[in-house]
Amino acid sequence: MPNIKSGRRLVSLVICSILVFAANSMAAQPKGKLTTSDKKVIDFLVNDWGKDYSVTSVDIAMDAVGVKQSEETRFRIGSYIKAHPELHEVIRRWGWVTLVLTPDEKLIARVLINTEREGKPNPSVSEIAKAVGTGEGQTNSGLAMLERYEIIKRDNAAGGPSYTVVPRYLKWEPRLDFLFHTVTLERGRRFNTN
Numbered sequence: 089m090p091n092i093k094s095g096r097r098l099v100s101l102v103i104c105s106i107l108v109f110a111a112n113s114m115a116a117q118p119k120g121k122l123t124t125s126d127k128k129v130i131d132f133l134v135n136d137w138g139k140d141y142s143v144t145s146v147d148i149a150m151d152a153v154g155v156k157q158s159e160e161t162r163f164r165i166g167s168y169i170k171a172h173p174e175l176h177e178v179i180r181r182w183g184w185v186t187l188v189l190t191p192d193e194k195l196i197a198r199v200l201i202n203t204e205r206e207g208k209p210n211p212s213v214s215e216i217a218k219a220v221g222t223g224e225g226q227t228n229s230g231l232a233m234l235e236r237y238e239i240i241k242r243d244n245a246a247g248g249p250s251y252t253v254v255p256r257y258l259k260w261e262p263r264l265d266f267l268f269h270t271v272t273l274e275r276g277r278r279f280n281t282n
Contacts, residue, residue: 125155126165137178147190148278159229162188163236195220196230197239200253210250
């Protein structure tokens with residue numbers, strides 16, 4: 089009988105592990121299911137990645153298939169890509185960050201990473217905006233998206249918002265997640281490369 093009890097415990101442990109894994113996976117998913125337009129963008133990306141060394145990002149794909157730009161749509165699509173690296177080798181090679189962030193968000197992340205690595209005081213929103221070449225509103229939107237993707241954490245204790253980069257992004261070399269080049273071919277095709 090001890091073998092039956094051990095077997096039942098093992099089965100119970102496996103079932104509990106699966107339920108915990110499923111719950112954690114669902115918690116990481118964005119609210120709302122993929123729309124038909126979202127799927128159209130993802131299909132475009134999967135078919136585009138790798139052609140001409142393409143590492144095309146979600147924002148460019150949205151333009152290519154005529155989906156209106158919105159942070160909510162991009163977050164939904166980006167979260168799906170983050171959760172599904174099996175979709176394409178490009179995700180596994182270059183990282184989901186490369187594919188889901190806009191150029192401005194990548195530049196904002198680089199400013200924060202370099203500041204933190206160099207031991208300098210956290211820059212204000214206006215300092216980040218100046219370094220990136222955006223307005224404060226656009227910079228705040230970029231910071232909010234970086235926070236949603238858990239690339240940075242907000243600290244409001246210092247008399248105003250201050251941001252800390254999640255350690256994984258400080259240590260990763262050479263930070264290719266945040267590098268990009270946009271290419272436009274003569275025939276009109278736009279894509280990113282790294």
